[in-house]
Amino acid sequence: MRDATRQTVVWEALRAVLARRSAATGRDSLDIVDAGGGTGGFAVPLAKLGHVVTVVDPTPDSLAALERRAAETGVGVKGLQGDVADLGDLLEYGSADLVLCHSVLEYVDDPAKALGAVGGILREGGAVSVLAANSVAAVVHRALAGQFDEARRLLLTEPSGRRFSREALAGLLAAAGFTVTEVHGVRIFAELMPGMTAESDPDGLIALERAAAGHPVLRDIAAQLHVIAHR
Template identity: 70%
Template sequence: MHAVGLSRTSGAPAVRTAVVWDVLRTVLAGRVAATGRGRLDIVDAGGGTGGFAVPLAELGHAVTVVDPSPDSLAALERRAAEAGVRVRALQGDAADLGELLPAGSADLVLCHSVLEYVDDPVSALAAMGGLLREGGTVSVLAAGPLAAALHRAATGRFDEARQVLTDPRGRWGDRDPTPRRFTREELTELLAATGFTPGETHGVRIFADLVPSRLLDGEPGAASALIALEQAAAEHPVLRDIAAQLHILGHR
């Protein structure tokens, strides 16, 4: 993987999302080459305040964010204005995508931290697939259960760690704020069941959540070194599966 650059909106390395950005840059470059269009149509389902949408708009793409929260969409619009770009904001849920946007209108759909919260992940992915043009891609980023188990165990919550491993949804208890977590196999099966050809899975935030922020702030070059470590580990067959999040592409 190639190095990730600085975000023009934040001015700092995106340590927690560097691996995802590397994959997305490759997808975008391939789609631009295949279509001959430099300005792609991108839909960010559940895109919130625009952490991905605004940088994609800065790259020159036409980006639409669909999110149920009016407060998040307002923050998105402020963020886009500060960056000097336009991002279309629509209020709605993943289930509403087919009603809000025309079929076959997108080259790329982002589904980041969405499947954990929707009532029906299969219907949500199917709706996203309906937006894609032939040759389009969905980018899925979802929480993984093994990292949750490790983190609970590291804080002495051993019963909760064990429950993560045995619970069908990967939850550590009733107070767990994440309704559902996914293994690599489950994400692959979901994509296949909704008509996608699954791509490779990458681990995201394998080490980033374990490193105290003071180390990144106090050591010159530490953030770049951590990014390089995350990139090197992202496809490792063991380390990948213990990542806080799993990233996988689905191709039409």
């Protein structure tokens, strides 16, 4: 269920970005880089849509699983071993129409440097899709679990590099030369309700998540923030 709620919101945003980029460039097949794309959960479906996709990931086992997944699906996806900060060394400057940076900024040593590397490989008018853990949600989830002291500690301290507020993500992207155009909340309600409740009406929950994804208040308590930004 969590995968379905996450993918619905993110995929709808990505499809819209790709449609606009194709219309602007006159190219149906776009060049996409999935930084930290692992086993190809996004990369393989994007390749199946006809796009040229490259996955950059530091883990050889993930890249091997990506290769198997792509082969089983009958598509070609290029895998390169490396970190997000290595993008400029692995790929040509200005060679990508879209870069995915999903669940990556939480784990890199320098998020600003990582986004700078992303900007270097994007073409003018290209977009980055960032998916990151939300620091506000961490407070809410600790409180609901009865961990009140931990929730208070998280609330009163600056967010760590492992979680980001909407403002922090926007600031990082702006510093890297991006303009934020969309912010979506991902898994707003799915993380707050018991599993049995969520499973009782999965289609209804997905519809609710979709409707709430852009709400100016609800999106800020989502488990993850999804940001689309352009150069």
